[in-house]
Amino acid sequence: xxxxxxxxxxxxxxxxxxxxxxxxxxxxxxxxxxxxxxxxxxxxxxxxxxxxxxxxxxxxxxxxxxxxxxxxxxxxxxxxxxxxxxxxxxxxxxxxxxxxxxxxxxxxxxxxxxxxxxxxxxxxxxxxxxxxxxxxxxxxxxxxxxxxxxxxxxxxxxxxxxxxxxxxxxxxxxxxxxxxxxxxxxxxxxxxxxxxxxxxxxxxx
Numbered sequence: 600x601x602x603x604x605x606x607x608x609x610x611x612x613x614x615x616x617x618x619x620x621x622x623x624x625x626x627x628x629x630x631x632x633x634x635x636x637x638x639x640x641x642x643x644x645x646x647x648x649x650x651x652x653x654x655x656x657x658x659x660x661x662x663x664x665x666x667x668x669x670x671x672x673x674x675x676x677x678x679x680x681x682x683x684x685x686x687x688x689x690x691x692x693x694x695x696x697x698x699x700x701x702x703x704x705x706x707x708x709x710x711x712x713x714x715x716x717x718x719x720x721x722x723x724x725x726x727x728x729x730x731x732x733x734x735x736x737x738x739x740x741x742x743x744x745x746x747x748x749x750x751x752x753x754x755x756x757x758x759x760x761x762x763x764x765x766x767x768x769x770x771x772x773x774x775x776x777x778x779x780x781x782x783x784x785x786x787x788x789x790x791x792x793x794x795x796x797x798x799x800x801x802x803x804x
Contacts, residue, residue: 618672
């Protein structure tokens with residue numbers, strides 16, 4: 600129940616941040632709603648398509664479309680105040696990342712796939728919505744920049760899957776995975792922790 604409540608908060612936040620990205624690209628209101636829905640629900644949709652898990656979450660629960668589209672559209676009217684909430688959004692985005700990851704892992708575990716695929720499914724759930732947003736906005740996806748983001752998802756999923764594999768209590772494992780993953784993401788934001796980058800400029804010819 601708590602995880603589902605956090606999920607609803609997370610999709611609202613993702614939809615609102617996507618709406619702000621749409622506003623920076625001068626998209627119309629329909630584009631704002633579409634980008635909000637794609638960002639909030641795209642990770643779970645991609646996971647389910649790849650794993651053959653049907654019906655898709657928003658097909659089984661059409662209210663998710665209304666929630667995300669509504670949140671995106673509401674952002675249009677509240678955009679002038681959003682810069683005051685930047686830190687709140689960063690925090691809730693970090694919460695969304697780890698919550699999406701654990702939910703993705705849970706669904707993959709229910710499908711009986713190998714543990715490595717479970718972790719990948721968690722990462723897809725947590726990160727691909729943002730990738731789709733950035734691609735549609737013609738930006739380099741955050742996933743492929745040096746910032747700690749996908750790596751946080753992998754750590755969260757690895758802790759969660761590893762704890763369950765050791766037959767530790769589920770609630771304890773979930774709380775630890777969420778707490779450590781969230782702390783790592785927030786510390787990365789606070790101190791600017793990055794992954795090493797690859798630079799290559801020499802011509803092959």
